[in-house]
Amino acid sequence: MVAEDMKLECGPDFVTLVWTERRSQADLSLFRLGNCSPTRISAPEAVFSVDVNDCNFRRIVTGDHLMYTNDLTYRSSPDFTYPVACAYERPNNWYPLLYEPVFSTYGLGDLVFHIGLMNADFSGPAESSTFPLGSFIPIMASVSQMTHQPLLLLLEECVAATTAELQPESTLYPIIANKGCLVDSLVSPSKFEQRQKSSEIHLSLQAFRFGLGERVFIHCKLVAWDPNGMDHTKKACHYVKEHGWELLDNSAYSNLCDCCESDCKSRRTRSTASEIKVVCAKDSIKITWKINAELVPYAARLFLGTCMASGFHVLPSGEGQAEFNYAFADCKFKKQTRRMGSTFPEPWRRCF
Structure with a gap:
């Protein structure tokens, strides 16, 4: 309609x-x-x-x-x-694609990132790319989530350069460094603005003296992350006078920014180890897939070809166990012929 x-x-x-x-x-x-x-x-x-x-x-x-x-x-x-x-x-050959985890996030579909200059209140694109010295340059970055779980968009690194492509001889001015630290805020009022959406991030960058007489390009590395998975390497921090470093998304956890003037490294290990067992019959296959506890919330997005898990339950350890019990005629299985002297990779060789 x-x-x-x-x-x-x-x-x-x-x-x-x-x-x-x-x-x-x-x-x-x-x-x-x-x-x-x-x-x-x-x-x-x-x-x-x-x-x-x-x-x-x-x-x-x-x-x-x-x-x-x-x-x-x-x-x-x-x-x-x-x-x-x-x-x-719907095309006859269309079926959901299974993607590898993107920063510990599963989803069906590609992530599409955007970044651009905005007008003063971030309500639309900037009408000019020229900014007086000392004024603010509004920058907005976003990620199109598609069918992914909610994502937190972060600016991991940004530098200003006088070249459209970063080259070894490029003159650089660091804006964001050390895994999300707005280092320019140490010497200016530059800051991250409060979020409207987790999938967007707004940066008010004070125009600075750099590359006089030349065009200036801002190069950024964007990261989409689990909103509940912030750590010393996945964060957005800016420096506030009288308060010090502050975490954009929850100031109560600003200790994640303590490393901004040293070296930010992850202080935890996140295991994504999994165990797969395969049992083959003449015309069918049964797969038992044990997954890490961190992936349990995304169990509905586990596929074998085009088939969802036929069963799933959470183990006492907090880990998950998915079961796929299907005929070879299902799930878009592909028939392959083994050459003499070759073997199929684990865990599939146990079927032959």
């Missing part, structure tokens, strides 16, 4: 939405499609031309269809919400 003031075009892998605003006082830059600002504004229209893998589109599989849904919102009016949906025929 499309609202009277909305035009929606669903392409093969993109969406074009045009919203016609009838209120003369409305600020078109405050419209959002998911977490995306308009790609073009031409009064009275706000236009979004985006990929379905961006903007926090939600993917729903229903029978023979793939559906991508989102919401059109207006930042200054919480009651303004219009649903947006695009439905596509």
Whole structure:
């Protein structure tokens, strides 16, 4: 269903939405499609031309269809919400992909990162890339979560350089270093702003004297992490005069920032060891997969090919045990022929 003031075009892998605003006082830059600002504004229209893998589109599989849904919102009016949906025929060969853990986070789908200059209140993109000395440069970074569990976005490292690509001979100015420490805040009022979403991070960086007469490029390393897994190497810290180093996401744990003027290293070991047992019959297979306790909350995202676990329970030790009991005709098993003198890798060789 499309609202009277909305035009929606669903392409093969993109969406074009045009919203016609009838209120003369409305600020078109405050419209959002998911977490995306308009790609073009031409009064009275706000236009979004985006990929379905961006903007926090939600993917729903229903029978023979793939559906991508989102919401059109207006930042200054919480009651303004219009649903947006695009439905596509489900390809015959489509099935969920199993991804390796990304920073101890499991999910179905790629992570897409964004970073850019914003206007003063972070409500839309900056109109200029020139900033007077001493003014603030608003920088926003975000990660499109897709079907992942909630993610905490962190800026692990940022440097200013006079080259578009970092080279050994590049002149650098450190902004964020030592695993998330805003070192520039030691000599300026630069700071992280309070989060609106865990998947976004806002940085107010005071413009500094660097690369006079040259273009300046800011290079950053972004990390998406478990919101409950912060440590000395996964954090966002800035220096506050009279208080010292402060953790953005919970000042009560600012001791995680104590290493910002030394060397930040992880002080805990997180084991992801697992144990797999395979029992093969003529036409079927049974797999028992013992997983670390830290992965238990994500058990519903364990797949054997296209098949979910047929059983799962938590052991007294806190570890989890997933069972897959399927016929070889299921789960997209692939038939392979063993060459003479070769062997299959563990644990599969016990089936042959």
